[in-house]
Amino acid sequence: MSIASVWTVLAVQASGAGAGEGAGTGATGILKGLAAYGFWGYLVAALLGFAILFGIASALPILFTWAERRVSGRMQQRWGPNRVGPFGLIQALADGIKLMFKEDIIPAKADKLLFMVAPGIVLAGMLSAFALIPLSDSAVVVDTPLGVYLITALLSLEVIGVIMAGWASNNKWSLFGAMREAAQMVSYEIPFGLCILLAVVSYGTLSLREMSLAQAGGFLNVGNWLIFHNPLFALPAALIFFIAALANTKRAPFDLPEAESELVSGFHTEYSGLRFSFFFLEEYASMFVISVILIAMYLGGWNLPFVPGSAMTGSFGAELLAVLSMLFKAFVLVFVMIWIRWTLPRIRIDQVMSLCYKYLTPIAFVCLIGTCWWELST
């Protein structure tokens, strides 16, 4: 988690340096202001930023686990949690508290250091990625020119943690899960990356915030959304990105690394208590992060139909509307992920690979080349 703080410091520095590009509002503005007070200002800003990030990053998974359990309950003709709090909303919190008080078991023959560090690495990559996603024009902690490039790198950090967890557990099922995760992540990075490239080619920027800004306007204010602006190539690319995102977040039907019926629990078989909850937290947080990336690149960012782009930036109310719009879109995508998980069976590992290399990657390539042609010809 210290990585997150470090990133926040870097971020504040970066945005402090480029303060000319528009005065931020809300949290970002305060952080930028603090950064003007030298080292101690940076430190306070970093801690504050980390606290805010950690709050968001842990509150969202709580909401998503609740949604997952309620939605799956609905789909399976049962209730799901409905006792703790209104509609069972606090259930995930109760579970979290339970996990916190459980004994933290480290297997006797495990590699202790790696075993303890692995969940931290998994979570740290995810939390740092949170700092980079834009929820509105100014609701972005770090707006580096590297943008989506950095996010991809941070998201890939997870696989290292998972392999460490699988190896350190000294459990053959965990090792299987870790190897599957490695193979799957490395493979799906390719279509994932190609689809990101497509968006980069279209907008000429790596910054997700600028991509979202560029999608304002057009017919009914949806005409400039990438999937409508360039439907022939961007629409299949958005679908491929979504499938690759499912694979990257280890969601069904790509949940092979933790395939319950095959590998007991996969790489986190030996984990318990708080360390287990880190993996859990990471999965749900990454669902959100990846949804936001997809929205920012393809689905119009925070722009809404019929609402002119100028009404989504500038004042505090406009920014709030943008954040809400972004959250709404992300929740819809997360809902689709949940829906898929409770409907489809799991794919076999060789089918996962052939899907990636035989279908997704070539189609993504065609889309990318097509988009280059499209951008050059229009």
Add this chain to the structure above:
Amino acid sequence: MTTGGRIQEHMAGGGEREFVLDVRTQDMEINMGPQHPSTHGVLRVVIRADGEVLTKATPHMGYIHRCAEKIAENVNYDQFVPYTDRYDYLAAMNNNLGYALVVEKAAELEVAPRATWIRMMVAELNRIGSHLIAFGTYGMDIGAFTPFLYGFREREWMMSLFEKLCGARLTYSYVFPGGIANDVPPGWLDELKRFCDVFEKKWVEYDKLLTRNKIFIERTKDVGVIPSGMALDYGLTGPCLRGSGVRYDLREAQPYLFYDQVSFDVPVGIGEVGTQGDCWDRYYVRMIEMLQSVRILRQCIERCEKDTTPGEIKGNRKKTLRVPATEAYVGVENPRGELGHYLISDGTDHPYRLKVRGPSFCNLSVLEELLPGTMIADAVAIIGSIDIVLGEVDR
């Protein structure tokens, strides 16, 4: 786990020299079970895996052996009925029936027609319940959780029907030598009719949700193919045998009860989506059998209402059951295959020896030949498609 690599050189077909890096890795030996989510109980399969591919698999059983056959020699005939519930606990009615039939054959007991019709009803209803579990858990093995709860929804109704009939939901002890425990309660047959109507509609849901799912088909077709010869060699029975295309169903081949008076089809695997005898075929045979059971149920209800009067369930059995010294074998078609009871009696009130031939036990034997060469995920699919109940493997 590389143990060293060296470059090998050999001539390729076109006369070109070809270099191959010969990297050998060690196989990994893993215990799948007895505490594993998808071995359907306490089956333990010791597998050797080369990466994801299995090179050897040895099933071990016996973790819940309860000496059912030995117990039979020490309790009297009626007292053994509850023990039969517990070998295939998903099809307790069918187990009761198999045991009751062998005792009746040895003691030459007659059963009232109404009791026979009711026996057929409970046997078929329990077959549906058992296949629903097979359907649901198979979905779970493949990774789909929702079909499991869909299956349990209808199974819940089936169990409540049994609860109304005999008070128990899982271990019924309802069918016993000489007849059945009690007549059906008023309105039970009507509810059973409703169950049949609703079930056929729900079956279509299963078909849409799982059977015709593209991923499910990809996962199960051409996997774990049992050719008909191999199925016969290993003595497979039930859906595992019929999935390989062999039309052999004891209800049709050696009709017991009134199975010769009802019409039904015996589904066999034809390789509809892949090869004949693959996992999907075995799965689909079970699905069709559920519909055939509904068909039998309807005919049973009709005949039972038309031909018999309520309350006439008494046969010619005396209260104390003594079986003359003789030998008898009766096999019945359980949801998982032929459940055979071989009884040797010595004129007392308890069996001299009772041998049980369990279908799951025999079907399990094919695993050792079927698993090598498949992937771990396939192994789970194959074990699921054999549909074993460990309570009956070990007895």
